[in-house]
Amino acid sequence: MVGIVIISHGDLAPGLLQAGSMVFGDQPSVGACSLTPDMGPDDIRAQIEGTIQGFEDPENVVILADLWGGTPFNQASAVLDGHQDTWAIVTGVNLPMLIEAYTLRMDASKSAHDIASQLVATGREGVRVKPESLDHTKAAQPTGAKPAAADLKNVAGGGRIKFVLCRIDTRLLHGQVATTWTKMTKPDRIIVVSDAVAHDELRKSMIEQAAPPGVRAHVIPINKLIAVSKDPRFGATRAMLLFETPQDLLRAVKGGVEIKEVNLGSIAHSTGKVVVTNAVAVDEADVACLEELADMGIKFDVRKVPADASISLANIMKKAKAELAGRVKE
Structure with missing residues (x-):
């Protein structure tokens, strides 16, 4: 090396x-x-x-x-x-x-x-500026023109869209994803799948702007992903899917989105959740959802970044159940 x-x-x-x-x-x-x-x-x-x-x-x-x-x-x-x-x-x-x-x-x-x-x-x-109008190395746009909004438009191809990575991450598109995982999996599009974020113009705009050079970022609701996954016009697309919660992922899978493996990157801690790794906290609903996905044949790779060792989903589910049960007894 x-x-x-x-x-x-x-x-x-x-x-x-x-x-x-x-x-x-x-x-x-x-x-x-x-x-x-x-x-x-x-x-x-x-x-x-x-x-x-x-x-x-x-x-x-x-x-x-x-x-x-x-x-x-x-x-x-x-x-x-x-x-x-x-x-x-x-x-x-x-x-x-x-x-x-x-x-x-x-x-x-x-x-x-x-x-x-x-x-x-x-x-x-890696050297960029915001507002982008301050970057005089780029050709100036005509007065009044606005940058084209990132939209998941049809692309040429046949077959089904290829998912190079499907990840659950509360933070969605951030540094570890925009650099490490993108370089590892080489998508041409990053698709954030969330009904909530798709209707939040501020979060949507921030995610679209966080895309690394050469990769477009899109934020779409779950039903649109279900439709896109079945559309042969997207067959030439290599996409990274980002879900905010396991529940959103389960909805997509039940809707017909074919996902075989999931990278469980992070689930943020909140009231009612127990911490099972340094990046994952779950409650009873999360445990049930993750186990249902596993029972459907989906494999889980539990790690924040590629350099981390993968953790067994079964082991963290066992730990979660024990800690949740212990808390109920108390």
């Missing part, structure tokens, strides 16, 4: 490392090196060298630096000397770039040079 070193002035590098873990999960062969005011050039160089030596494969390394020409970059360049054939440095590091590096190195065939060559575009794509 390609090793990754994040280097910066101050606490930027460890901060990015922590943020990357929140989005993608903890990663092996990754380290952060910081230049603090009390350190000299030799100190940061020693940090970089020591970090690389601790990697599984110290001969295949990408160094992500904050600033071209800064001391961390200059010392990394000195360390790079003699390793140009297998190491690379990319500057201007940001979180989208780091997540892309994590994703790319999951392909064992990719070298450090392969990864570095793709990171520059990702880093640039």
